Structures are given as C-alpha cells and as structure tokens.
Amino acid sequence: MNKYRADVIVTLKTGVRDPQGAAIDTVLKRTGMEEQPEVQVGKFFTVNVSAENEEAAKQKLDKICEEILSNPVLEKYEIKGFSQV
Template sequence: MLVVTQKYQAQIYVTLRPSVLDPAGTAVQAGLKHMGYDNVDQVRIGKYIEVTLQADNSEMASQQLNQICDQLLANPVIENYRFDLQEQPTG
C-alpha cells in the first residue's frame, strides 16, 4: 500500500505567559520611551520559528507540532505557544 504524505509549513509563535515578567520587553519599552515613543504601553518579547514537516494529514501534523512545542520549543511552565499550519503545494 502506497502512503502519500503531505508537506506542511508551520509558523510557531512562543510568548511568555502574561503573569511572567519580561525583562527584555521592559528594556525595549524603556528604550522606546527614551526615543520619544511615550505612547507605547507595553512590550513583550517572544520567539518566531518556522518548521516544515511531512505528515499523513493536517491533524497528525498538528499533533506532532504540539509535541515538538511542548518538548523542545517552549517551556510550558512560563510560555504559551500557537502555530499556523499551511499545506505546501506539491510540485
């Protein structure tokens, strides 16, 4: 039986939980204020990661991405993550 897998691309966004202090964001906000941007109320710093993977379907790709994020890309104790998943055209 021939199994055809599909290629997917994910854009993953990892951010600190709202209850966690963000010293890097605070430093950027202070720099912006020093530059005259007094209208910036808050800055939070995060990570952006792109992953391309193969899976049988989008549900399996999402399950695998959740495992990847939980086990490696994000610290679930202090960070949240979300991802956008798109099927890549075959060509």
C-alpha cells in the same frame, strides 16, 4: 507523506516577568518615540513537518512545540499559518 509548514509564536505566560520587553519600553520612552509602548517579546519559528494527513501533522507540531520550542512552565505557544507545501 505530505509536507506541511507552520508558523509558531511562543510568548511568556501572563504574569511572567518580561525583562526584554521592559528594556525596549525604556528605550522607546527615553528616545521619545512612544510613551506607553507596553512591549512584549516572544519567539517566532517556522517549521516543516511531514505526516500522512493534516491531523497527524498538527499532532506532531504540538509535540514539537511542547517539548522543543517552548518551556511550558513559563511560555505558551500558538500555531499560525498552517498549510500544506
């Protein structure tokens, strides 16, 4: 079994209201730090998976992202920085 490590970014789907982002926007405008920050907030995960090969690891990772790390109704995920460790 090989070990792989990946970064996962989970963000809201287009059109889903982002109250955390809106709150940060308000703060940045009020403090005069930035006029149009258009902040979007998401979640970031680092996950290890063990698998026979890269393809199996990616499949496992997809399953983890879909079932545990994101809510597919409201959120989308992106796997970045996939590498063997």
